[in-house]
Amino acid sequence: MILYADPVSPNCTKVLALLDYLKLPYQLHPLSIVKRETQSSDYLKINPNGLVPTLVDGEFRLWESNAILLHLVTKVGSDLFPQDSLGRADTMRWMFWQASHWAPALTTITFERLAPAAFPGYQTDEAAVTRAQRELSQLAPVLDAHLKGRDFVVGQSLTVADFALVASASKRDLVGIDLSGYANLSRYLERIESLAFRPQTAEVG
Ligand SMILES: N[C@@H](CCC(=O)N[C@@H](CS)C(=O)NCC(=O)O)C(=O)O
Known part of the structure; x- marks a missing residue:
């Protein structure tokens, strides 16, 4: 591949x-x-x-x-995608939510904050950042509440949905997205990063 x-x-x-x-x-x-x-x-x-x-x-x-x-x-028949239909539906629910809502909000802020350094002359679209921050302030509580008492977003073990959700927030520190007010979400991001992701670098290229 x-x-x-x-x-x-x-x-x-x-x-x-x-x-x-x-x-x-x-x-x-x-x-x-x-x-x-x-x-x-x-x-x-x-x-x-x-x-x-x-x-x-x-x-x-x-x-x-x-x-x-x-x-x-x-x-490869990995157990990162549950075998049962409800587990699969739940996993796909969070992956569609990630692609439709979570990623666009985080990506907009990330891109608008990093683009001026990457593309000479680029001016941050502050209105887009404000809209994305408002969306994030509606989305983060949904995920945070769901994660109360849970280690993973679906069931009791790691799934592909965790990879999708956590990757979107991988640049949060670099671009100043503060999720620390969402205790369950913050713990979850750190736990999944240490389980399944390599340490992030600050490199942008
Ligand atoms: N929905 C697509 C989004 C892909 C996407 O937006 N990729 C960005 C990087 S995160 C990209 O390739 N940007 C290149 C460009 O805009 O020229 C996916 O999940 O694969």
């Missing part, structure tokens, strides 16, 4: 973390978002969205990070 990814991107981080956790062999094809390598004509033939990550598994090209996570766990 080949993974096209920029390792600093949260959507790539979740796939890299899962590949490592499952000890699956793969070749990393690094692409720099900052250098606009995701927009090259060669890469657009692989992923017409010009976004990372993309997994190439034999002849099959798969984009959308959560689809990649689900493909990997089902391909």
Whole structure:
């Protein structure tokens, strides 16, 4: 398998973390978002969205990070995707919530805070940051309340939903997103990071 990814991107981080956790062999094809390598004509033939990550598994090209996570766990029969239908529905519920709500809010703040340093002349869209912060202030309590008394978002053990949710918040310290007021959520992020993610670097490239 080949993974096209920029390792600093949260959507790539979740796939890299899962590949490592499952000890699956793969070749990393690094692409720099900052250098606009995701927009090259060669890469657009692989992923017409010009976004990372993309997994190439034999002849099959798969984009959308959560689809990649689900493909990997089902391909190898990992217990990171529950066997029972309710466990699967619950896992997918949190992965859709992550992709539809949680990631957009966190990604907007992360991108708007990091872009001026990465793209000379870029001016932060403060209105977008304010909207995303308002969304985050509605989303974080939902996840925080759900995590009360729980170590994992679904059931009693690690699932792919944890990889998806935690990766989105991986740059929180770097960009000044303060989630410390959400005690269950903060503990959860740290626990899952130490279980399943490599230590983060401050590198942005
Ligand atoms: N929904 C997609 C989002 C992918 C995405 O937005 N990737 C960003 C990095 S986190 C990207 O490739 N940006 C490149 C660009 O905007 O040129 C997924 O989950 O894979």
